[in-house]
Structure formats: C-alpha cells, structure tokens
Amino acid sequence: MSKMKDGAKKYIPFQQIHLPDRQWPGRVIEKAPIWCSVDLRDGNQALVDPMNMEEKLTFFHTLCDMGFKEIEVGFPSASETEYEICRELIEGGHIPDDVAIQVLVQARPHLIQKTFEAIKGAKNVIVHFYNSTSTLQRKVVFKKDMDGIIQIAVDGAKLIKELTDAYDGDCNIRYEYSPESFSGTEMDNAVKICAAVLDELGATAENKVILNLPNTVEMCTPNTYADQVEYFIRHLPGRERAIISIHPHNDRGTGVAATELALLAGAERVEGTLFGNGERTGNLDIVTTALNMYTQGVDPELDLTDIPKLRRIYEECTRMQVHERHPYAGELVFTAFSGSHQDAINKGTEYMQTSGTGKWEIPYLPIDPADVGRQYEPIIRINSQSGKGGAAFVMQHAFGLTLPKEMHPEFGTMVKHKCDQLGRELSNEELMQVFREGYLEIPEKYRMTEYAFSGASSRDGRIRFAGTIEADGRPHQVVGEGNGPIDAFFRALHHAGIDGYQFVNYSEHAVSSGADSQAIAYIQLKTPAGRNIFGVGLDHSINVASVKGVLCAINRAESAK
Ligand code: KIV
Numbered sequence: 022m023s024k025m026k027d028g029a030k031k032y033i034p035f036q037q038i039h040l041p042d043r044q045w046p047g048r049v050i051e052k053a054p055i056w057c058s059v060d061l062r063d064g065n066q067a068l069v070d071p072m073n074m075e076e077k078l079t080f081f082h083t084l085c086d087m088g089f090k091e092i093e094v095g096f097p098s099a100s101e102t103e104y105e106i107c108r109e110l111i112e113g114g115h116i117p118d119d120v121a122i123q124v125l126v127q128a129r130p131h132l133i134q135k136t137f138e139a140i141k142g143a144k145n146v147i148v149h150f151y152n153s154t155s156t157l158q159r160k161v162v163f164k165k166d167m168d169g170i171i172q173i174a175v176d177g178a179k180l181i182k183e184l185t186d187a188y189d190g191d192c193n194i195r196y197e198y199s200p201e202s203f204s205g206t207e208m209d210n211a212v213k214i215c216a217a218v219l220d221e222l223g224a225t226a227e228n229k230v231i232l233n234l235p236n237t238v239e240m241c242t243p244n245t246y247a248d249q250v251e252y253f254i255r256h257l258p259g260r261e262r263a264i265i266s267i268h269p270h271n272d273r274g275t276g277v278a279a280t281e282l283a284l285l286a287g288a289e290r291v292e293g294t295l296f297g298n299g300e301r302t303g304n305l306d307i308v309t310t311a312l313n314m315y316t317q318g319v320d321p322e323l324d325l326t327d328i329p330k331l332r333r334i335y336e337e338c339t340r341m342q343v344h345e346r347h348p349y350a351g352e353l354v355f356t357a358f359s360g361s362h363q364d365a366i367n368k369g370t371e372y373m374q375t376s377g378t379g380k381w382e383i384p385y386l387p388i389d390p391a392d393v394g395r396q397y398e399p400i401i402r403i404n405s406q407s408g409k410g411g412a413a414f415v416m417q418h419a420f421g422l423t424l425p426k427e428m429h430p431e432f433g434t435m436v437k438h439k440c441d442q443l444g445r446e447l448s449n450e451e452l453m454q455v456f457r458e459g460y461l462e463i464p465e466k467y468r469m470t471e472y473a474f475s476g477a478s479s480r481d482g483r484i485r486f487a488g489t490i491e492a493d494g495r496p497h498q499v500v501g502e503g504n505g506p507i508d509a510f511f512r513a514l515h516h517a518g519i520d521g522y523q524f525v526n527y528s529e530h531a532v533s534s535g536a537d538s539q540a541i542a543y544i545q546l547k548t549p550a551g552r553n554i555f556g557v558g559l560d561h562s563i564n565v566a567s568v569k570g571v572l573c574a575i576n577r578a579e580s581a582k
C-alpha cells in the first residue's frame with residue numbers, strides 16, 4: 022500500500038464546472054495579450070527583503086524599456102514605503118506618458134482615500150481594487166454570505182467613482198476590479214459580483230473596466246481554469262463593458278499552461294511577473310509565456326532580446342536566482358550534453374546553413390538562442406555522455422576546424438577517454454588540447470626535415486617531391502613523383518622504408534583569414550594491418566599541410582603498435 026494513500030483522503034478534489042460546449046480547445050493564440058507587470062507589487066511582497074527605492078526604480082525602468090504599458094507599482098495605502106515609492110515615481114518624472122501605473126487597494130474606504138492621495142499628479146492610473154470572494158474565505162475568514170461580499174465591492178466601486186469625479190487634476194483614471202480567489206468562487210457568484218461592480222462604475226463599451234480573474238491559489242488543472250474563464254465571459258451581462266484579465270499563480274506548477282488555456286478561453290489581458298517571482302510558488306512567468314508565443318510565430322510585443330540582461334537586473338533587484346533549467350533563461354537551457362542531441366543539433370545547424378531555409382529548424386532547440394541574446398552560449402558542452410558529433414560541433418564552432426565525418430568516431434573516442442579520466446566536463450580549451458595531443462603533438466618516429474615540390478606546371482602535370490625524412494633519427498633522402506602532392510609523397514616514402522600504408526581520403530580548409538592564413542589537412546589512411554587511421558597537418562602551404570597529415574597518420578599508427 023502506498024505510504025500516501027491515507028494522507029490523500031483529507032483533500033477535497035476540485036470540482037469541475039459544467040461546460041460541455043466549451044469552445045477554447047479548438048482555438049489558437051494569435052496575438053499577444055495586454056501585459057501588466059505585477060513585479061513591483063505581488064512579486065515584491067513575496068521577497069525575503071523587499072526591493073528598496075533604488076531597486077524598484079531600476080526595475081520599473083527595465084519594465085518600461087521592455088515595453089510594458091501597464092505596471093502595478095505597489096499598494097500605496099499599505100505602508101509609508103509603498104506610498105513614497107508611488108510618489109517618487111510620479112514626482113521624479115519616471116513614468117513615460119504612454120505607461121499607466123496601477124495601484125492596488127482593498128475595497129475599504131480609508132485605504133481607497135489614501136490611494137487617491139498617492140496618485141496625485143500622475144497622468145495614467147489604473148485603480149485596482151479587490152475583495153476576496155471564494156467559498157472557503159467566505160466561510161472561514163469573513164463569515165459573510167455572498168450578498169455581504171458583493172456589498173463590499175459595490176461600496177468600494179461607489180467611493181472610487183466619487184473620488185474620481187472629485188479628482189482635481191488631469192489624470193486618465195481607469196478601474197480594475199478583482200474578485201480575489203476567483204477560481205475558488207462559484208462561477209455564478211463571480212459573475213454576479215463583477216456585474217454589480219460594472220454597473221456601479223458605469224462601465225460602457227467605450228469606458229471599459231478591467232475585470233481581473235485571479236487564480237490566487239492554483240488549485241485545479243489548467244483546463245478547469247480555462248473553463249471558468251470561458252464560463253465567466255459567456256455569462257457576464259454586458260461583456261463588452263469589460264476587459265477580461267487573468268492573474269494566475271503557480272501553486273501546481275502549471276501557471277503558464279493555465280494562462281495559455283485561459284487566453285484561448287477569451288482572456289485579453291495577463292498579469293504576471295518576470296521569471297515568475299511572486300507569492301509562494303510565484304505568479305505567472307511572463308517571460309516564458311511571451312516566448313512561448315514567439316516560438317509559435319506570434320509577436321509577444323515585449324522586448325525579450327536580451328534575457329541575460331533582464332536576468333541580471335532581476336537577480337540584483339530581487340536577490341532571487343533564476344534556476345539553471347528555467348525556460349529560455351536558465352544557464353543550461355541551450356546546452357546539450359547528450360550525444361544524440363548534439364548530433365541532431367549539429368545536423369540541424371548544417372541544414373540551416375546549406376538549405377537556405379528561412380525558418381528555425383534545429384532539433385532540441387525550440388528557439389534560436391541568438392533571438393534572446395544567448396548567442397555566445399556553448400550550445401554543446403562535452404562530458405562523458407557526449408557523442409562524436411558534439412566534439413566535432415565544438416571544434417567547428419569554437420575553433421573553426423571542420424573535422425571530416427569519418428574522423429568523428431576516432432576523435433570522439435579520444436574525447437570520451439579524457440572525460441572518463443578527469444571524471445568531469447571538458448572546457449573548449451581542454452577539448453582543443455585533446456585534439457593537439459592526439460594529432461599535432463605526437464611522438465614522431467618519422468620526421469620530415471626538408472621538403473620541396475616541383476613540376477606542377479610540367480606538361481604531363483605530374484608533381485615531384487624531394488626531401489629528407491628522419492626515421493628514428495637517421496636521415497633518408499627521399500624522392501617521388503605522382504599525379505598530385507600526396508601521391509608523390511607516398512611514392513617517396515618507400516625510400517625511408519615506409520611501406521604498406523594506403524591512402525583513403527583527404528579534406529582540407531583554411532583555418533585563419535588574412536595574412537597569417539594557414540591550411541589544415543585531414544588525411545585518412547589504411548594501416549598495413551587494415552585499420553583506418555587519421556592524421557592532421559597544419560601549414561601555410563596546402564601541399565605541405567597534406568604531406569604533414571600523411572606523416573602524422575603514419576606516426577600515430579606506428580606509436581600505437
Ligand atoms: O493573487 C491575487 O489574487 C492577487 C489579487 C490582489 C489580484 O494578487
């Protein structure tokens with residue numbers, strides 16, 4: 022019997038609502054919602070050390086730069102600090118003309134009064150008032166029936182309307198009402214209280230009120246929240262008088278999913294925070310939600326092109342850490358360690374380069390890291406799980422060395438051996454060192470001390486190689502003629518007593534540009550014992566690089582004997 026079986030009995034399963042003709046499953050997200058950041062309020066109130074003035078201002082400016090047009094800046098009636106921050110934003114001229122600050126307040130008269138004092142002088146303000154409506158809170162906290170709860174909201178709305186009418190100044194004041202714990206409220210009660218608030222505020226299609234439907238504590242599966250949102254919208258009288266907003270939290274770890282499904286259900290506005298900071302398990306993560314849209318071809322209408330910078334500011338201001346596996350933003354999310362993944366990324370990258378496809382088509386990378394400012398990431402990192410393709414990818418992308426495919430297994434084995442030996446990941450430099458030790462800094466039984474090619478322009482096109490090869494320290498004059506430099510060199514080798522090797526294949530490319538350009542040649546030989554072996558030659562002359570590669574392969578084979 023499971024150890025959890027008895028414990029599970031004390032929980033009440035969440036009740037689904039009845040919506041058999043739900044429409045949302047057949048829809049897709051086609052445009053970005055109105056985003057509202059609640060970092061400075063919901064996010065801030067969940068911090069061990071709330072942000073100080075300077076941090077809040079930095080964060081505020083960052084949000085403006087990202088393109089947020091609605092930003093909840095705090096709860097100015099809740100404390101002197103909150104009040105002062107609101108004043109500084111207004112008096113310090115920090116708020117762009119096209120940005121509305123949002124101020125949260127409970128539907129209680131003295132707090133509403135104080136909130137109106139706090140917003141004096143601002144250009145665009147959303148007064149966001151709320152009271153809790155859930156079945157559980159009514160039972161255990163307020164001990165009021167639904168009519169009593171509706172009365173609180175309506176009284177709040179009435180006072181807010183009066184204070185707006187009496188407001189002395191030029192301010193565009195809009196309203197937002199939240200039936201807090203919406204998802205824990207009977208849907209007909211949620212509709213009823215919101216309709217009463219719309220009536221009291223005199224909402225019209227031209228003067229809409231934001232109705233915010235919080236998933237204050239996420240207690241149900243995302244499809245259930247979507248059903249609730251769709252039900253609410255379909256039953257709200259005069260739905261055109263409202264902008265439907267959602268405010269998901271993440272208690273079940275499905276805040277992003279709940280948001281996406283609620284958008285399908287008709288939500289038009291989303292409240293959340295960067296990287297999902299917020300009470301308990303956090304608010305909705307706007308970064309993830311927006312980039313999910315982006316990877317589906319939808320403009321998120323937020324600037325997320327420099328995630329490392331956003332992450333740095335976020336971490337400095339909140340003293341929270343973005344997890345290494347956090348979607349799009351974590352340290353490790355663009356890194357593949359697994360061999361088969363590395364191989365597929367390698368092939369995808371090649372495909373992107375050769376096919377001319379205008380689309381992003383790389384397996385295991387749902388987004389182009391460069392789009393979010395992650396272009397310098399080591400996409401592929403090398404440990405003992407990595408495969409031959411991964412090592413080749415790093416050699417190509419970090420050092421510009423295009424190892425031929427046939428060579429990947431041989432080099433991959435060297436790399437794996439090194440990882441096993443060290444018991445850890447290899448840095449790119451260490452990988453390069455494996456390459457050097459494996460191919461360029463090897464014991465040389467045979468050493469070429471002099472060399473010259475001639476005859477390339479002769480009528481028969483044959484090439485002559487002449488040089489000196491030391492075999493175990495003893496010099497041999499060698500000459501050979503062939504239909505190319507490698508062929509000529511091979512024939513010359515016979516004079517140094519080197520026989521039985523067969524040429525299989527070769528490839529070459531330039532390794533650096535400009536005056537100091539060098540050539541690298543990769544040579545594949547078959548040893549007298551029939552084994553395939555590779556050699557690498559590096560030189561300013563491509564002919565010399567090739568013959569150095571041949572000798573390298575032979576020396577490697579000899580030292581392995
Ligand atoms: O989570 C919540 O319900 C809230 C409200 C105050 C909107 O933060």
Ligand code: ZN
Pocket residue numbers: 063235237268270300304
């Ligand atoms: Zn909240």
